[in-house]
Amino acid sequence: MTRSEDGATEQAWAALGGEPGRAGAVRYEPAPGALPARLPVLEMARATVGVCSLAAADLLAERNGVPAPEVMVREASVATAFVSERHLRIDGRAPVAFAPLSGFWRTADGWVRTHANYPHHRSRLLRSLGVTTRSAATDGEAARGAADGVTTEWDARVIAPRLAAVLAERSAHEVQETVYAAGGLAVATAAAPASAVDAGPRAVGLPLVETPRVTDRPAPPLPAASSGPAAGVRVLDLTRVIAGPVATRTLALLGADVLRVDAPGLPESDSAHADTGTGKRSTRLDLASSGGRRVLDELLETADVVVTGYRPGALGRFGLGPESLLDRRPGLIVAQLCAWGWSGPWAPRRGFDSLVQAATGIAAIEAGEDGRPGVLPAQALDHGTGYLLAAGVLRALAERAARGGRHLRFSLAATAGWLLAGVPAAPAGAGEGGSRYRPEPWLAETGSGYGPLTHALPPVGYRGAPRDWAAGPTRWGKDRAEWR
Structure with a gap:
């Protein structure tokens, strides 16, 4: 040490x-x-x-x-x-860490970062930008792309190219504000070092x-x-x-x-x-x-x-x-x-x-x-x-x-x-x-x-610290609302 x-x-x-x-x-x-x-x-x-x-x-x-x-x-x-x-x-x-529609995308003037891991964020992102989630090809593809159960494969193969085409025609700031207004998640990627322009936060x-x-x-x-x-x-x-x-x-x-x-x-x-x-x-x-x-x-x-x-x-x-x-x-x-x-x-x-x-x-x-x-x-x-x-x-x-x-x-x-x-x-x-x-x-x-x-394993370290948690996670939302 x-x-x-x-x-x-x-x-x-x-x-x-x-x-x-x-x-x-x-x-x-x-x-x-x-x-x-x-x-x-x-x-x-x-x-x-x-x-x-x-x-x-x-x-x-x-x-x-x-x-x-x-x-x-x-x-x-x-x-x-x-x-x-x-x-x-x-x-x-x-597990899948990031959904196919979460990531960096080219815009007309730079880059934007989206976050669409949760279904409600995904739907707000696509709706705000006018990206259709149904296929113009076959009923089978449309069924696989139904908005209430989108698969990772469908988003990666079909929806991502549509989203990329829409974003490429808009400025990063426009995308950021349009998506935010709809309750979605997208931000313009700032230059290095951190930008102090009004379009972004000052960290x-x-x-x-x-x-x-x-x-x-x-x-x-x-x-x-x-x-x-x-x-x-x-x-x-x-x-x-x-x-x-x-x-x-x-x-x-x-x-x-x-x-x-x-x-x-x-x-x-x-x-x-x-x-x-x-x-x-x-x-x-x-x-x-x-x-x-x-x-x-x-x-x-x-x-x-x-x-x-x-x-x-x-x-x-x-x-x-x-x-x-x-x-x-x-x-x-x-x-x-x-x-x-x-x-x-x-x-x-x-x-x-x-x-x-x-x-x-x-x-x-x-x-x-x-x-x-x-x-x-x-x-x-x-x-x-x-x-x-x-x-x-x-x-x-x-x-x-x-x-x-x-x-x-x-x-x-x-x-x-x-x-x-x-x-x-x-x-x-x-x-x-x-x-x-x-x-x-x-x-x-x-x-x-x-x-x-x-x-x-947890990284907290002092002499006598527990090496692991006493129990693994229970299923989300399934416990009684009471203290032990």
């Missing part, structure tokens, strides 16, 4: 409000060849896991009144966890972590914990896709009782939940109904943490905004996550890691020799923000008895800005030693509601 003393860990720890100098306690084991990129992705990734591990160790020490255990993070484990969705196997089958300079409110109303201290730093902590998980679920599966790893709640009409991909639902339970509630809202209110009465991953203001109509929650429960910790930051014209927009990479200039920096926009070696904004959020919650739990509840905010765009302009590359010689990166030692098998899973 090598002692940390790296700038990325210091920066992330300071952003979380950690004790100055404490980040130097993190030790890293190098894994040459892990997460190669032009940008310092490995430095960012290991720093987010490092501060999460440190926050976990400190919370364990706080609860038990003992010195904090040594923090040890292995770069190979970090690299494997940051591409956990690629290593996932469900009963031996590899550089966004706070990595925001703490708009601390209640200053002390809460009862957590009891001693023998089964993990977050043992006995109740976490209400109102997140989707990768970043939020990564944060809450990390809290579940550390002993928290995590219950994910989704709306009945917003389905989730089995593969996505199989990857990020590990250690958690999952239920569905209609918050617009009196019965669903009553159940959620009962859950909130004894929750310690609420994590949300929806756009700013989206949950306010249900009375679930952070101010309302903290007024009701001053000891609560409310951690929010969004794509584009918490102010400015892009704040209310939907977004995913791949879109933020494109819109902030990351894709242009990672472009290939042919000029086609590139990608990071992992959905690193999602995973990195997830570990930062988990670290923020763990630190808040450690301080809650003295300072009360708090409101924390994170965004993919802020993490992108940190990667673009703030994360320092590792000093010369920092990656020397260690074994050449191999993912195999960091994979495991477990049972789940979906059958046998092969999955990435």
Whole structure:
């Protein structure tokens, strides 16, 4: 192991409000060849896991009144966890990571990135651009391309060429705004470095972590914990896709009782939940109904943490905004996550890691020799923000008895800005030693509601940390809406 003393860990720890100098306690084991990129992705990734591990160790020490255990993070484990969705196997089958209509497309003046993994996003994308989904050839092809059950093969063979032809005739900005207005997902690919034009978000300079409110109303201290730093902590998980679920599966790893709640009409991909639902339970509630809202209110009465991953203001109509929650429960910790930051014209927009990479200039920096926009070696904004959020919650739990509840905010765009302009590359010689990166030692098998899973092991590392989750994921939405 090598002692940390790296700038990325210091920066992330300071952003979380950690004790100055404490980040130097993190030790890293190098894994040459892990997460190669032009940008310092490995430095960012290991720093987010490092501060999460440190926050976990400190919370364990706080609860038990003992010195904090040594923090040890292995770069190979970090690299494997940051591409956990690629290593996932469900009963031996590899899931499809991106749908055929998700990706980079040429426009009349550049490139645009689309996201159409979910059926409702796919339909909005095609409808907004006037792309027909039926075949002019045969009834058989039209049946295979029916809008309520589109196959991957149909989209790749028939719909993708139609979409490409339409996009090639329009400007990237026009496509972006047309699709967004219809509730779909497409962004113009910005030049490198990140563009500051009005058409795109400004990521550089966004706070990595925001703490708009601390209640200053002390809460009862957590009891001693023998089964993990977050043992006995109740976490209400109102997140989707990768970043939020990564944060809450990390809290579940550390002993928290995590219950994910989704709306009945917003389905989730089995593969996505199989990857990020590990250690958690999952239920569905209609918050617009009196019965669903009553159940959620009962859950909130004894929750310690609420994590949300929806756009700013989206949950306010249900009375679930952070101010309302903290007024009701001053000891609560409310951690929010969004794509584009918490102010400015892009704040209310939907977004995913791949879109933020494109819109902030990351894709242009990672472009290939042919000029086609590139990608990071992992959905690193999602995973990195997830570990930062988990670290923020763990630190808040450690301080809650003295300072009360708090409101924390994170965004993919802020993490992108940190990667673009703030994360320092590792000093010369920092990656020397260690074994050449191999993912195999960091994979495991477990049972789940979906059958046998092969999955990435968690990268959180401190002496005594759990090697794996206590249980695999249950089936999405099938658990009872109650705490254990």
